[in-house]
Amino acid sequence: MGFRHIGDRIPLVAIVSMLAIATGAHAQAAAPTAPAALPAADATPAAAASPASPEAAGVGEIVVTAQRRSQRLQDVPIAVSVVGGKALATQGITSSRDLATIVPGLVQDQKAAAPLPYLRGIGQNVSIPGIESPVVTYVDGLYLVSPVSGNADLGDVEQIEVLKGPQGTTFGRNAVAGVINITTRMPSYKPEFQGTFDYSSYDTKQIKAYGSTGLTDNLAVGLAVSWRDQGDGWGRNTYLNIPAFYSNSLNIRGKAKWQPGSRVTVVASGFYQHQNSDLGSFSLMPGTIAVSSGVDYTNSGFYNTINNNPIGFVGTGAGGSVKASIDFDWATLSDQLGYQHVHAESFSEGDFTPDPRLLLDQNFVDKAITNELLLSSKGDSRLSWLGGFFFLHQDTTNYYQQFGKALPGNYVLINARQTTNSYAPFANVTWAFLPRAHITLGARGTFETRNLLDSNSVSATGVVTPVPDGSIHYNQFTYRASLDYKVGPVMLYGSINRGATAGVYQLSNPGLPPLKPATLTAYEIGAKSELFDRKLMLNVALFDYDYQNIVVTARSPTDGTTRLQNAAKARVRGIDVDFTAHPVSRLTLSGGFEILDAKYTNFPAASIFTPNPLGGNIQSIADVSGDYLLNAPKFSLVATAIYTIPTPIGKLDLSGNISHKSAIFFNVNNNLKQDAYNIENASATLTLPGDRYSIGVYAKNIGNVHYNVDMTRTAIGTSHLPGEPRIVGVRFGVKL
Numbered sequence: 001m002g003f004r005h006i007g008d009r010i011p012l013v014a015i016v017s018m019l020a021i022a023t024g025a026h027a028q029a030a031a032p033t034a035p036a037a038l039p040a041a042d043a044t045p046a047a048a049a050s051p052a053s054p055e056a057a058g059v060g061e062i063v064v065t066a067q068r069r070s071q072r073l074q075d076v077p078i079a080v081s082v083v084g085g086k087a088l089a090t091q092g093i094t095s096s097r098d099l100a101t102i103v104p105g106l107v108q109d110q111k112a113a114a115p116l117p118y119l120r121g122i123g124q125n126v127s128i129p130g131i132e133s134p135v136v137t138y139v140d141g142l143y144l145v146s147p148v149s150g151n152a153d154l155g156d157v158e159q160i161e162v163l164k165g166p167q168g169t170t171f172g173r174n175a176v177a178g179v180i181n182i183t184t185r186m187p188s189y190k191p192e193f194q195g196t197f198d199y200s201s202y203d204t205k206q207i208k209a210y211g212s213t214g215l216t217d218n219l220a221v222g223l224a225v226s227w228r229d230q231g232d233g234w235g236r237n238t239y240l241n242i243p244a245f246y247s248n249s250l251n252i253r254g255k256a257k258w259q260p261g262s263r264v265t266v267v268a269s270g271f272y273q274h275q276n277s278d279l280g281s282f283s284l285m286p287g288t289i290a291v292s293s294g295v296d297y298t299n300s301g302f303y304n305t306i307n308n309n310p311i312g313f314v315g316t317g318a319g320g321s322v323k324a325s326i327d328f329d330w331a332t333l334s335d336q337l338g339y340q341h342v343h344a345e346s347f348s349e350g351d352f353t354p355d356p357r358l359l360l361d362q363n364f365v366d367k368a369i370t371n372e373l374l375l376s377s378k379g380d381s382r383l384s385w386l387g388g389f390f391f392l393h394q395d396t397t398n399y400y401q402q403f404g405k406a407l408p409g410n411y412v413l414i415n416a417r418q419t420t421n422s423y424a425p426f427a428n429v430t431w432a433f434l435p436r437a438h439i440t441l442g443a444r445g446t447f448e449t450r451n452l453l454d455s456n457s458v459s460a461t462g463v464v465t466p467v468p469d470g471s472i473h474y475n476q477f478t479y480r481a482s483l484d485y486k487v488g489p490v491m492l493y494g495s496i497n498r499g500a501t502a503g504v505y506q507l508s509n510p511g512l513p514p515l516k517p518a519t520l521t522a523y524e525i526g527a528k529s530e531l532f533d534r535k536l537m538l539n540v541a542l543f544d545y546d547y548q549n550i551v552v553t554a555r556s557p558t559d560g561t562t563r564l565q566n567a568a569k570a571r572v573r574g575i576d577v578d579f580t581a582h583p584v585s586r587l588t589l590s591g592g593f594e595i596l597d598a599k600y601t602n603f604p605a606a607s608i609f610t611p612n613p614l615g616g617n618i619q620s621i622a623d624v625s626g627d628y629l630l631n632a633p634k635f636s637l638v639a640t641a642i643y644t645i646p647t648p649i650g651k652l653d654l655s656g657n658i659s660h661k662s663a664i665f666f667n668v669n670n671n672l673k674q675d676a677y678n679i680e681n682a683s684a685t686l687t688l689p690g691d692r693y694s695i696g697v698y699a700k701n702i703g704n705v706h707y708n709v710d711m712t713r714t715a716i717g718t719s720h721l722p723g724e725p726r727i728v729g730v731r732f733g734v735k736l
Helices: 003-026 085-091 096-101
Strands: 080-084 106-111 114-119 135-139 157-164 178-184 192-200 204-216 219-230 235-237 242-244 247-261 264-277 290-292 295-297 312-327 331-349 359-377 383-403 411-434 437-459 464-467 470-487 490-500 519-531 536-555 562-581 587-602 606-611 617-622 635-647 650-661 677-687 693-700 708-713 718-722 727-735
Touching: 080 085, 085 157, 085 635, 085 650, 085 677, 096 106, 096 114, 096 650, 106 708, 114 135, 536 606, 677 727
Parallel strands: 135 178
Antiparallel strands: 080 157, 106 114, 157 178, 192 204, 192 727, 204 219, 219 247, 235 242, 247 264, 264 312, 290 295, 312 331, 331 359, 359 383, 383 411, 411 437, 437 464, 437 470, 470 490, 490 519, 519 536, 536 562, 562 587, 587 635, 606 617, 635 650, 650 677, 677 693, 693 727, 708 718
């Protein structure tokens, strides 16, 4: 049986496999008692939220908020990968770009400075103002409206949860592929400080510091700062003789916790981030020929470029939220008000050559106000529930300048503005209808209006061509239904979920028709188990997706600029496996793998490019039904080992990690791909007696593998976005 037919056998295979696991496991363990009540969802994750310390006898308790309330990971009928802050620090995970090396099934694309995550083959491969990712990111309960905001250093993280599959009921619009849910540290009343200084390859300096203290007996504050400066690029622009592929950033996050009474908690947080980077900038693919204005161009060196203009990204984001919670005897009521402001400008080229054919300057401002009211039940009742209301107002303005001889008069300016008003009531109920069985039902209605305003194009001679104002309205119903049953230390579950993206105008080309919402219906069955006296936590999920109205990318045949359209359907099937193990004292093993079959089922009129033997590419229209989705490797694997060794001079933490991905396609007709590759990382940290000072060394991409994060074709040539080369560094730490 080929894997492409596995979806037809999923129920039989899964039921037989899970019953076998359950029967064997039940023979080893008595029926567990009912779990103790967990803290409210707005409480700080318990110390056990990260995997237990290496000295522990088994895997520690992991607490997540995947269903907007605190629950044991193994009690949640959702596929969730969890990484604690300590594990992130030990493995040297410093940026959201690094998460794909430790989370099974996660692929990180990037455009400009915006990370574009894919989960189970579902994502969005363009970074255009107003276009939101189907993998949404939340930080401390605040929905990040701009993908640019998700590219932050992970300096004060308590825990990261990666929820796989549609989460539209509790996390809202656009959570079609999943959610990256980040929780930062809650301030402590006891004074504390910790900081690190890194020096690594390419003259890169990085400082991270976190401190918190109590100002009164009911008010505590915390502050996290992360600064990064990369002195040299991974390569050079050989035409301009300047560095290429660099990243500099400053991130500041503050948080305050105020408890004016025993039942009232107020948490205020604010953030500021600034980035200056060209890591998301494409360059001409070495070994290929670009043809621009009748001249052939080539590029040598995997990390070199030959652009005739400096390209890159400069962006600043700021915002924050205030969340007030009141505990009643029967429920917790909370309200979170947030504000975000992002201003960014990216410079890119449409030809990737020294020819001044097409330079693109995209300057946008994104402002948003969000408010969420949430009421959730408390206690150990057989019926647990939550209900809420979410509001979003967003105002996005885009100024898109294009320069070059590919354009009439060598210039055009496109102005566009979009406002959004979105309202969404939602509810989720779980009923323990049997001592070991639960049914969960959830629903959300989203009522949204997008307005196109103040849009026009301006020619080189100053002629203004207005684009008529417009308005689109979408009403979306998303839902979730799941059933779970516990057999000894194993929980079996099945679920049906529906998610939807938001319709949107194309602000880079507002004259085009607006995009309609894409929808995804997911069927999933799985098993979550704690085996061998909790020394092994093993979770398995089988899923089958029906993906409709997919937003796909097309290229203008005249100027090579990107445009989007709803044009495809797809079916995605696969298997997810996650594990955490403590086989012996002081050793932690974690990881997982994913097998994926993600194909277009109906895509009859795709815009494709095929190589021209004389250079460049030839554009045409073709039926690509049956081809694989972008960024959807058939097999991916991550594995991590952390071992702690007591020594006379302190505690030595050793960490090793490998990430494997099979071939990845970057275009819809599958003639542009990254072959299978492995990335190995390792670190060693010595913490001196007293736990105050530490020194460590680390290496990323030990084999210095040349791999591509993305590739694209235009009529002029083929370009690529290289992944990170080998990085070797040293880290000094202090804790007070």
